Amino acid sequence: MDKNKIAVIYGQDMGNMVQKLMEHANIAGELRDGMTIGIKPNLVVAKKPDSGATTHTELICGVIEYLQSHGKFDITIMEGSWVGDSTKRAFSVCGYHDIAAKYGVKLLDLKGDSFKSYGGINVCDAPMNVDYLINMPVLKGHCQTTMTCALKNMKGCIPDREKRRFHTQGLHQPIAKLGTILKPNLTIVDGICGDLDFEEGGNPIPMNRVLLGYDSVLIDTCVCAMMGIDLDEVPYIEMAARMGAGSMDFTDDTLEELNDASGAGRMPVLSRRAKALGRHVEEKDACSACYGSLIHALYRLDEMGRLGWLDDKVCIGQGFRGMENCGNLGVGNCTKGCKYSLGGCPPRADQIMEFLQDHMG
Numbered sequence: 388m389d390k391n392k393i394a395v396i397y398g399q400d401m402g403n404m405v406q407k408l409m410e411h412a413n414i415a416g417e418l419r420d421g422m423t424i425g426i427k428p429n430l431v432v433a434k435k436p437d438s439g440a441t442t443h444t445e446l447i448c449g450v451i452e453y454l455q456s457h458g459k460f461d462i463t464i465m466e467g468s469w470v471g472d473s474t475k476r477a478f479s480v481c482g483y484h485d486i487a488a489k490y491g492v493k494l495l496d497l498k499g500d501s502f503k504s505y506g507g508i509n510v511c512d513a514p515m516n517v518d519y520l521i522n523m524p525v526l527k528g529h530c531q532t533t534m535t536c537a538l539k540n541m542k543g544c545i546p547d548r549e550k551r552r553f554h555t556q557g558l559h560q561p562i563a564k565l566g567t568i569l570k571p572n573l574t575i576v577d578g579i580c581g582d583l584d585f586e587e588g589g590n591p592i593p594m595n596r597v598l599l600g601y602d603s604v605l606i607d608t609c610v611c612a613m614m615g616i617d618l619d620e621v622p623y624i625e626m627a628a629r630m631g632a633g634s635m636d637f638t639d640d641t642l643e644e645l646n647d648a649s650g651a652g653r654m655p656v657l658s659r660r661a662k663a664l665g666r667h668v669e670e671k672d673a674c675s676a677c678y679g680s681l682i683h684a685l686y687r688l689d690e691m692g693r694l695g696w697l698d699d700k701v702c703i704g705q706g707f708r709g710m711e712n713c714g715n716l717g718v719g720n721c722t723k724g725c726k727y728s729l730g731g732c733p734p735r736a737d738q739i740m741e742f743l744q745d746h747m748g
């Protein structure tokens with residue numbers, strides 16, 4: 388797989404999905420026996436992954452199983468939770484001790500790791516020194532930086548004192564600079580059910596997708612499109628690109644979809660916030676991937692104060708397939724029978740936003 392591509396797979400069978408992605412990208416071809424490999428999940432707080440805050444353990448297990456079936460490696464799962472929470476507690480709550488015992492891998496709390504300064508930014512030694520670093524962020528919103536994914540997940544690799552200093556510097560500039568210092572070899576994004584608003588979870592939105600890519604800047608650019616976030620709202624992405632951390636050249640050709648989005652399955656139970664936005668939706672058997680994109684778009688329109696302009700409910704879901712005159716506005720290939728329908732399977736949130744704004748009262 389080209390390094391300037393991003394692969395995506397839809398579904399709920401996380402272990403299988405992540406292994407298929409790694410096979411597709413032939414990750415084994417980049418490895419050799421004896422390598423030290425670091426896996427950096429998002430364990431910002433000690434909350435289970437279904438809260439929308441932390442990386443699903445099924446994905447971590449899938450990555451380890453793929454690695455161990457292709458060679459002998461010295462694998463360490465490494466993380467430093469945010470200031471105010473304990474990484475050890477997060478390891479415990481999220482079941483990482485069981486993973487360590489089952490696969491014979493190590494756990495490292497980066498809060499206790501040694502560190503060095505790189506151009507004025509202190510970075511922990513362990514992630515800098517492994518032969519191969521796998522970043523495994525959660526696709527989610529953030530109350531200060533609007534979104535958090537590949538670039539910002541690296542903030543778990545700096546000491547707590549440095550995390551505090553990042554906040555005094557407005558976050559964006561130091562996150563961008565960190566992106567030039569600590570570049571993971573591979574990024575696997577947990578887009579199963581990230582929270583829209585807060586990195587600490589509580590409002591999970593099912594999207595049932597996992598992404599794999601190499602360039603953190605490109606991945607964050609792609610994720611903004613998926614969440615309907617304007618890049619201007621996340622200045623660290625462009626800053627990182629300008630500093631040479633990666634490319635923002637995301638086009639429709641960047642994504643390699645490994646399966647049909649209907650593999651994402653039916654929508655699971657939604658959070659309160661998502662349910663509230665659901666009053667604008669006419670849903671019949673929608674795939675989670677599709678519905679998640681629509682909810683992200685509605686959320687952004689609500690933030691912009693534009694949701695009140697939406698006169699009609701938006702049709703979505705496989706239940707509209709083959710129907711004629713089924714509504715005014717429809718999202719996804721299944722709603723071709725609506726008067727105005729946006730194609731895509733699933734369409735991205737940014738495409739849905741543009742479509743809805745074009746058809747608002």
Ligand code: SF4
Pocket residue numbers: 648649672673674676677703704705718719720721722731732733734
């Ligand atoms: S367009 Fe239809 S099949 Fe495709 S993701 Fe949406 S609901 Fe599922």
